[in-house]
Amino acid sequence: MRWIIRLVILLAVIFLLEFYAFQALKTVSKSKVLKYLWIFISLAAYLNFFYVAITYDRGQGQTPQFQMAMGIMLTVLIPKIVILLILFGEDIYRWIAKAISALSPGETQPLPSRRKFIAQLALGIAAIPFAGFIYGIIQGKYNYKVLKYQLTFTDLPEAFDGYTITQISDIHSGSFTNKEKIQYGVDLINQQKSDLMLFTGDIVNNKADEMDNWIAVFDKLEAKEGKYSILGNHDYGDYMDWKNPQDKIDNFQAVKDIHKKIGFDLLLDDHRYLEKDGQKIALLGVENWGKGFNQAGDLERAAKGVNKDDFKILMTHDPSHWEYKVKEDPFHYHLTLSGHTHGLQMGIEIPGWLKWSPSQFVYKQWAGLYEEAGKFINVNRGFGYHAFPGRVGIWPEITVIELKKA
Structure with a gap:
Protein backbone atom coordinates (compact mmCIF):
# COMPACT_ATOMS: atom_id res chain seq x y z
CA MET A 1 0.00 0.00 0.00
CA ARG A 2 2.85 2.37 0.85
CA TRP A 3 4.42 2.06 -2.58
CA ILE A 4 1.07 2.92 -4.20
CA ILE A 5 0.88 6.13 -2.17
CA ARG A 6 4.43 7.02 -3.17
CA LEU A 7 3.65 6.33 -6.82
CA VAL A 8 0.55 8.54 -6.70
CA ILE A 9 2.56 11.36 -5.11
CA LEU A 10 5.30 11.00 -7.72
CA LEU A 11 2.79 11.07 -10.59
CA ALA A 12 1.10 14.13 -9.08
CA VAL A 13 4.43 15.96 -8.85
CA ILE A 14 5.31 15.03 -12.44
CA PHE A 15 1.90 16.23 -13.66
CA LEU A 16 2.28 19.56 -11.84
CA LEU A 17 5.77 20.13 -13.24
CA GLU A 18 4.72 19.20 -16.76
CA PHE A 19 1.62 21.38 -16.60
CA TYR A 20 3.60 24.49 -15.71
CA ALA A 21 6.41 23.73 -18.15
CA PHE A 22 3.92 23.28 -20.98
CA GLN A 23 2.27 26.59 -20.05
CA ALA A 24 5.62 28.30 -20.50
CA LEU A 25 6.12 26.66 -23.89
CA LYS A 26 2.61 27.63 -25.06
CA THR A 27 3.21 31.25 -24.06
CA VAL A 28 6.48 31.46 -25.96
CA SER A 29 5.66 29.44 -29.09
CA LYS A 30 2.59 28.57 -31.16
CA SER A 31 4.40 25.79 -33.05
CA LYS A 32 2.48 22.50 -32.89
CA VAL A 33 5.61 20.56 -33.90
CA LEU A 34 7.54 21.96 -30.93
CA LYS A 35 4.67 21.19 -28.55
CA TYR A 36 4.32 17.58 -29.77
CA LEU A 37 8.10 17.11 -29.60
CA TRP A 38 8.10 18.42 -26.03
CA ILE A 39 5.36 15.98 -25.03
CA PHE A 40 7.04 13.06 -26.82
CA ILE A 41 10.44 13.60 -25.16
CA SER A 42 8.90 13.92 -21.69
CA LEU A 43 6.68 10.85 -22.08
CA ALA A 44 9.55 8.80 -23.50
CA ALA A 45 11.77 9.67 -20.52
CA TYR A 46 9.11 8.80 -17.93
CA LEU A 47 7.89 5.62 -19.63
CA ASN A 48 11.47 4.41 -20.10
CA PHE A 49 12.21 4.92 -16.41
CA PHE A 50 9.05 3.22 -15.18
CA TYR A 51 9.54 0.32 -17.60
CA VAL A 52 13.14 -0.24 -16.45
CA ALA A 53 12.19 0.21 -12.76
CA ILE A 54 9.43 -2.40 -13.05
CA THR A 55 11.28 -4.97 -15.17
CA TYR A 56 14.88 -4.84 -13.97
CA ASP A 57 16.15 -7.73 -11.84
CA ARG A 58 16.47 -6.69 -8.18
CA GLY A 59 18.92 -9.55 -7.87
CA GLN A 60 21.38 -7.51 -9.96
CA GLY A 61 21.17 -4.31 -7.93
CA GLN A 62 21.33 -0.96 -9.69
CA THR A 63 22.65 -1.75 -13.15
CA PRO A 64 24.12 0.91 -15.50
CA GLN A 65 20.87 0.59 -17.52
CA PHE A 66 18.76 1.47 -14.48
CA GLN A 67 21.05 4.37 -13.63
CA MET A 68 20.85 5.74 -17.17
CA ALA A 69 17.05 5.57 -17.12
CA MET A 70 17.15 7.47 -13.83
CA GLY A 71 19.58 10.02 -15.29
CA ILE A 72 17.46 10.71 -18.37
CA MET A 73 14.33 11.18 -16.26
CA LEU A 74 16.09 13.61 -13.88
CA THR A 75 17.52 15.52 -16.84
CA VAL A 76 14.00 16.04 -18.17
CA LEU A 77 12.35 16.59 -14.79
CA ILE A 78 14.59 18.80 -12.65
CA PRO A 79 14.86 21.81 -15.02
CA LYS A 80 11.06 22.01 -14.91
CA ILE A 81 11.26 22.74 -11.19
CA VAL A 82 12.81 26.07 -12.20
CA ILE A 83 9.91 26.75 -14.56
CA LEU A 84 7.38 25.82 -11.87
CA LEU A 85 8.91 28.20 -9.31
CA ILE A 86 9.00 31.16 -11.72
CA LEU A 87 5.54 30.64 -13.20
CA PHE A 88 3.98 29.88 -9.84
CA GLY A 89 5.40 33.17 -8.63
CA GLU A 90 3.80 34.88 -11.61
CA ASP A 91 0.49 33.12 -10.82
CA ILE A 92 0.53 34.62 -7.34
CA TYR A 93 0.97 38.07 -8.94
CA ARG A 94 -1.84 37.39 -11.44
CA TRP A 95 -4.33 36.30 -8.78
CA ILE A 96 -3.43 39.22 -6.51
CA ALA A 97 -4.10 41.58 -9.44
CA LYS A 98 -7.40 39.78 -10.04
CA ALA A 99 -8.36 40.10 -6.35
CA ILE A 100 -7.49 43.81 -6.26
CA SER A 101 -9.63 44.35 -9.36
CA ALA A 102 -12.57 42.48 -7.79
CA LEU A 103 -12.38 44.58 -4.61
CA SER A 104 -12.01 47.89 -6.43
CA PRO A 105 -14.95 50.03 -7.70
CA GLY A 106 -15.89 49.55 -11.33
CA GLU A 107 -15.82 46.57 -13.64
CA THR A 108 -13.80 43.54 -12.51
CA GLN A 109 -10.85 42.89 -14.79
CA PRO A 110 -10.23 39.35 -16.08
CA LEU A 111 -7.28 37.30 -14.83
CA PRO A 112 -4.15 38.77 -16.50
CA SER A 113 -2.64 36.50 -19.14
CA ARG A 114 0.82 35.09 -18.77
CA ARG A 115 3.59 37.43 -19.84
CA LYS A 116 5.78 36.17 -22.64
CA PHE A 117 8.89 37.67 -21.06
CA ILE A 118 8.39 35.69 -17.84
CA ALA A 119 7.90 32.46 -19.78
CA GLN A 120 11.04 33.15 -21.82
CA LEU A 121 12.96 33.86 -18.63
CA ALA A 122 11.76 30.60 -17.06
CA LEU A 123 12.72 28.52 -20.09
CA GLY A 124 16.08 30.28 -20.39
CA ILE A 125 17.03 29.65 -16.76
CA ALA A 126 15.78 26.05 -16.94
CA ALA A 127 18.07 25.47 -19.92
CA ILE A 128 21.08 25.89 -17.60
CA PRO A 129 20.46 22.79 -15.40
CA PHE A 130 19.26 20.88 -18.50
CA ALA A 131 22.58 21.49 -20.24
CA GLY A 132 24.41 20.80 -16.96
CA PHE A 133 22.78 17.40 -16.56
CA ILE A 134 23.59 16.42 -20.13
CA TYR A 135 27.23 17.43 -19.60
CA GLY A 136 27.28 15.65 -16.25
CA ILE A 137 26.15 12.36 -17.76
CA ILE A 138 28.47 12.52 -20.78
CA GLN A 139 31.61 14.05 -19.30
CA GLY A 140 31.11 15.41 -15.77
CA LYS A 141 31.46 12.01 -14.11
CA TYR A 142 35.01 11.81 -15.51
CA ASN A 143 35.98 15.40 -14.67
CA TYR A 144 38.47 14.30 -12.01
Missing part, protein backbone atom coordinates in the same frame (compact mmCIF):
# COMPACT_ATOMS: atom_id res chain seq x y z
CA LYS A 145 39.77 17.01 -9.69
CA VAL A 146 42.90 16.79 -7.53
CA LEU A 147 42.30 18.71 -4.30
CA LYS A 148 45.34 19.40 -2.14
CA TYR A 149 45.45 20.33 1.54
CA GLN A 150 48.31 21.02 3.92
CA LEU A 151 47.46 20.28 7.55
CA THR A 152 49.65 21.34 10.47
CA PHE A 153 49.83 19.58 13.85
CA THR A 154 51.95 20.36 16.89
CA ASP A 155 52.22 16.70 17.91
CA LEU A 156 53.05 15.20 14.53
CA PRO A 157 56.28 13.16 14.78
CA GLU A 158 59.08 15.06 13.03
CA ALA A 159 59.85 12.16 10.70
CA PHE A 160 56.38 12.61 9.15
CA ASP A 161 56.79 16.33 8.41
CA GLY A 162 55.95 16.59 4.69
CA TYR A 163 54.37 13.13 4.57
CA THR A 164 51.75 12.90 1.79
CA ILE A 165 48.53 10.91 1.66
CA THR A 166 46.34 10.31 -1.38
CA GLN A 167 42.74 9.52 -0.46
CA ILE A 168 40.23 8.02 -2.86
CA SER A 169 36.73 6.85 -2.04
CA ASP A 170 33.53 5.39 -3.46
CA ILE A 171 34.80 3.65 -6.58
CA HIS A 172 31.40 2.00 -7.27
CA SER A 173 32.80 -0.19 -10.03
CA GLY A 174 29.35 -1.56 -10.89
CA SER A 175 28.47 1.78 -12.47
CA PHE A 176 31.49 2.00 -14.81
CA THR A 177 31.09 1.80 -18.59
CA ASN A 178 34.17 3.54 -20.05
CA LYS A 179 37.51 1.83 -19.42
CA GLU A 180 39.59 4.54 -21.08
CA LYS A 181 38.17 7.27 -18.82
CA ILE A 182 38.61 5.18 -15.67
CA GLN A 183 42.19 4.41 -16.66
CA TYR A 184 42.78 8.15 -17.00
CA GLY A 185 41.53 8.65 -13.44
CA VAL A 186 43.78 5.88 -12.10
CA ASP A 187 46.78 7.38 -13.89
CA LEU A 188 45.97 10.76 -12.35
CA ILE A 189 45.98 9.16 -8.90
CA ASN A 190 49.41 7.66 -9.52
CA GLN A 191 50.77 10.99 -10.77
CA GLN A 192 50.43 12.37 -7.23
CA LYS A 193 53.26 10.04 -6.10
CA SER A 194 52.15 10.16 -2.48
CA ASP A 195 53.79 8.28 0.37
CA LEU A 196 50.54 6.60 1.38
CA MET A 197 47.29 5.70 -0.40
CA LEU A 198 44.02 5.28 1.50
CA PHE A 199 40.70 4.08 0.09
CA THR A 200 37.65 4.84 2.22
CA GLY A 201 35.05 2.34 1.04
CA ASP A 202 32.36 1.37 -1.49
CA ILE A 203 34.43 -0.52 -4.01
CA VAL A 204 31.25 -1.99 -5.58
CA ASN A 205 27.56 -1.14 -5.76
CA ASN A 206 26.46 -4.54 -4.46
CA LYS A 207 28.24 -7.56 -5.98
CA ALA A 208 31.87 -8.60 -5.99
CA ASP A 209 31.80 -9.57 -9.68
CA GLU A 210 31.20 -5.93 -10.62
CA MET A 211 34.94 -5.50 -10.08
CA ASP A 212 36.01 -8.37 -12.34
CA ASN A 213 36.70 -6.18 -15.38
CA TRP A 214 38.45 -3.49 -13.33
CA ILE A 215 40.94 -5.38 -11.18
CA ALA A 216 43.61 -5.10 -13.90
CA VAL A 217 43.11 -1.33 -13.85
CA PHE A 218 43.06 -0.70 -10.10
CA ASP A 219 45.87 -3.09 -9.21
CA LYS A 220 48.18 -0.57 -10.90
CA LEU A 221 47.60 2.00 -8.14
CA GLU A 222 50.90 2.89 -6.49
CA ALA A 223 52.07 4.43 -3.21
CA LYS A 224 55.60 4.53 -1.81
CA GLU A 225 54.82 3.20 1.65
CA GLY A 226 51.65 1.19 1.31
CA LYS A 227 47.95 1.11 0.41
CA TYR A 228 45.20 0.62 2.99
CA SER A 229 41.42 0.44 2.73
CA ILE A 230 38.10 0.01 4.54
CA LEU A 231 34.57 -1.07 3.62
CA GLY A 232 31.60 1.16 2.78
CA ASN A 233 27.88 0.58 3.21
CA HIS A 234 27.47 -0.74 -0.36
CA ASP A 235 30.12 -3.41 0.15
CA TYR A 236 27.84 -5.46 2.42
CA GLY A 237 25.34 -6.31 -0.35
CA ASP A 238 22.41 -4.86 1.57
CA TYR A 239 20.75 -3.11 -1.39
CA MET A 240 19.67 -6.03 -3.53
CA ASP A 241 17.70 -9.26 -3.23
CA TRP A 242 19.64 -12.50 -2.70
CA LYS A 243 18.36 -15.98 -3.50
CA ASN A 244 19.52 -17.22 -0.11
CA PRO A 245 21.49 -15.90 2.89
CA GLN A 246 24.60 -17.91 2.03
CA ASP A 247 24.95 -16.15 -1.33
CA LYS A 248 25.13 -12.82 0.48
CA ILE A 249 27.73 -14.16 2.92
CA ASP A 250 29.85 -15.53 0.05
CA ASN A 251 29.57 -12.27 -1.84
CA PHE A 252 30.71 -10.28 1.21
CA GLN A 253 33.79 -12.45 1.52
CA ALA A 254 34.49 -12.02 -2.20
CA VAL A 255 34.21 -8.23 -1.82
CA LYS A 256 36.78 -8.31 0.97
CA ASP A 257 39.06 -10.47 -1.18
CA ILE A 258 39.05 -7.80 -3.92
CA HIS A 259 41.15 -5.49 -1.75
CA LYS A 260 44.00 -8.00 -1.59
CA LYS A 261 43.78 -8.56 -5.35
CA ILE A 262 44.41 -4.86 -6.03
CA GLY A 263 47.15 -4.60 -3.40
CA PHE A 264 45.29 -2.94 -0.49
CA ASP A 265 45.50 -3.96 3.15
CA LEU A 266 41.85 -4.01 4.27
CA LEU A 267 41.37 -2.81 7.86
CA LEU A 268 38.32 -4.32 9.56
CA ASP A 269 38.12 -2.59 12.97
CA ASP A 270 41.89 -2.81 13.09
CA HIS A 271 44.98 -0.63 12.97
CA ARG A 272 48.52 -0.50 11.63
CA TYR A 273 51.53 1.49 12.76
CA LEU A 274 53.34 3.41 10.04
CA GLU A 275 57.04 3.84 10.86
CA LYS A 276 59.54 6.33 9.54
CA ASP A 277 63.05 7.01 10.89
CA GLY A 278 62.24 5.28 14.16
CA GLN A 279 59.03 7.26 14.72
CA LYS A 280 55.47 6.10 14.09
CA ILE A 281 51.86 7.15 13.62
CA ALA A 282 48.75 5.00 13.99
CA LEU A 283 46.41 4.29 11.08
CA LEU A 284 43.00 2.92 12.07
CA GLY A 285 40.19 1.60 9.90
CA VAL A 286 36.68 0.65 10.95
CA GLU A 287 33.85 -1.15 9.23
CA ASN A 288 30.91 0.96 8.11
CA TRP A 289 29.16 3.03 10.77
CA GLY A 290 26.52 5.47 9.61
CA LYS A 291 23.55 7.29 11.07
CA GLY A 292 20.60 5.40 9.60
CA PHE A 293 22.91 2.88 7.88
CA ASN A 294 24.80 -0.27 8.80
CA GLN A 295 26.61 0.30 12.12
CA ALA A 296 29.08 -2.60 12.07
CA GLY A 297 32.11 -0.43 12.88
CA ASP A 298 33.71 -0.81 16.31
CA LEU A 299 36.05 2.09 17.08
CA GLU A 300 37.17 0.72 20.44
CA ARG A 301 38.15 -2.59 18.88
CA ALA A 302 40.12 -0.81 16.14
CA ALA A 303 41.99 1.25 18.76
CA LYS A 304 42.87 -1.68 21.01
CA GLY A 305 46.65 -1.60 21.35
CA VAL A 306 46.96 2.04 20.20
CA ASN A 307 48.35 4.54 22.71
CA LYS A 308 46.25 7.58 23.52
CA ASP A 309 49.20 9.91 22.87
CA ASP A 310 49.93 8.47 19.39
CA PHE A 311 49.25 10.61 16.35
CA LYS A 312 46.20 8.95 14.78
CA ILE A 313 44.60 8.84 11.33
CA LEU A 314 41.18 7.18 11.15
CA MET A 315 39.43 5.81 8.08
CA THR A 316 35.63 5.56 8.46
CA HIS A 317 33.37 5.56 5.43
CA ASP A 318 30.41 7.60 6.65
CA PRO A 319 31.10 11.14 7.97
CA SER A 320 28.14 10.90 10.37
CA HIS A 321 30.38 8.57 12.39
CA TRP A 322 32.72 11.51 13.01
CA GLU A 323 29.83 13.82 13.87
CA TYR A 324 28.13 11.48 16.34
CA LYS A 325 31.00 9.42 17.75
CA VAL A 326 34.55 10.19 16.70
CA LYS A 327 34.99 13.92 17.29
CA GLU A 328 33.93 13.64 20.94
CA ASP A 329 35.99 10.54 21.61
CA PRO A 330 38.59 11.28 24.33
CA PHE A 331 41.16 9.24 22.38
CA HIS A 332 41.60 12.27 20.07
CA TYR A 333 41.69 11.26 16.42
CA HIS A 334 43.76 13.93 14.69
CA LEU A 335 42.61 13.28 11.12
CA THR A 336 39.56 11.35 9.94
CA LEU A 337 39.03 10.41 6.29
CA SER A 338 35.55 9.61 4.98
CA GLY A 339 33.49 9.49 1.77
CA HIS A 340 29.97 8.14 1.28
CA THR A 341 28.02 11.33 0.46
CA HIS A 342 29.35 11.92 -3.11
CA GLY A 343 28.15 15.49 -2.43
CA LEU A 344 24.98 13.99 -3.95
CA GLN A 345 26.89 14.29 -7.29
CA MET A 346 25.13 17.57 -7.96
CA GLY A 347 25.46 21.07 -6.59
CA ILE A 348 27.31 24.35 -7.01
CA GLU A 349 30.85 24.98 -5.85
CA ILE A 350 32.64 28.27 -6.46
CA PRO A 351 35.88 28.29 -4.39
CA GLY A 352 35.90 30.98 -1.76
CA TRP A 353 32.33 32.06 -2.44
CA LEU A 354 29.69 29.35 -2.70
CA LYS A 355 29.39 25.69 -1.74
CA TRP A 356 25.92 24.18 -1.96
CA SER A 357 24.31 20.81 -2.51
CA PRO A 358 21.12 19.13 -1.28
CA SER A 359 23.53 16.79 0.52
CA GLN A 360 24.09 19.45 3.17
CA PHE A 361 20.53 19.00 4.41
CA VAL A 362 21.40 15.42 5.40
CA TYR A 363 25.07 15.62 6.43
CA LYS A 364 26.76 18.35 8.44
CA GLN A 365 30.07 17.35 6.88
CA TRP A 366 29.28 16.47 3.26
CA ALA A 367 32.25 17.44 1.05
CA GLY A 368 35.74 18.75 1.68
CA LEU A 369 37.75 19.57 4.78
CA TYR A 370 36.25 20.43 8.19
CA GLU A 371 37.88 21.22 11.54
CA GLU A 372 36.62 21.30 15.10
CA ALA A 373 38.80 21.75 18.21
CA GLY A 374 41.96 20.79 16.35
CA LYS A 375 40.44 17.63 14.86
CA PHE A 376 40.06 17.38 11.09
CA ILE A 377 37.81 15.37 8.79
CA ASN A 378 38.03 15.23 5.02
CA VAL A 379 34.93 14.03 3.18
CA ASN A 380 36.04 12.88 -0.25
CA ARG A 381 33.45 13.49 -2.99
CA GLY A 382 34.13 10.06 -4.47
CA PHE A 383 35.91 8.66 -7.51
CA GLY A 384 32.90 6.96 -9.11
CA TYR A 385 29.17 7.55 -9.21
CA HIS A 386 25.97 5.77 -8.24
CA ALA A 387 22.20 6.04 -8.87
CA PHE A 388 22.53 9.14 -11.06
CA PRO A 389 25.00 8.27 -13.86
CA GLY A 390 26.78 11.61 -13.85
CA ARG A 391 28.03 14.58 -11.86
CA VAL A 392 26.83 18.15 -12.05
CA GLY A 393 28.99 20.72 -10.26
CA ILE A 394 30.29 18.19 -7.72
CA TRP A 395 33.18 16.56 -9.54
CA PRO A 396 34.94 13.23 -8.82
CA GLU A 397 37.78 13.81 -6.38
CA ILE A 398 41.32 12.72 -5.68
CA THR A 399 42.49 14.16 -2.36
CA VAL A 400 46.15 14.79 -1.52
CA ILE A 401 46.93 15.74 2.09
CA GLU A 402 50.37 16.84 3.25
CA LEU A 403 51.08 16.56 6.95
CA LYS A 404 53.22 19.32 8.48
CA LYS A 405 54.67 19.72 11.96
CA ALA A 406 54.06 23.09 13.56
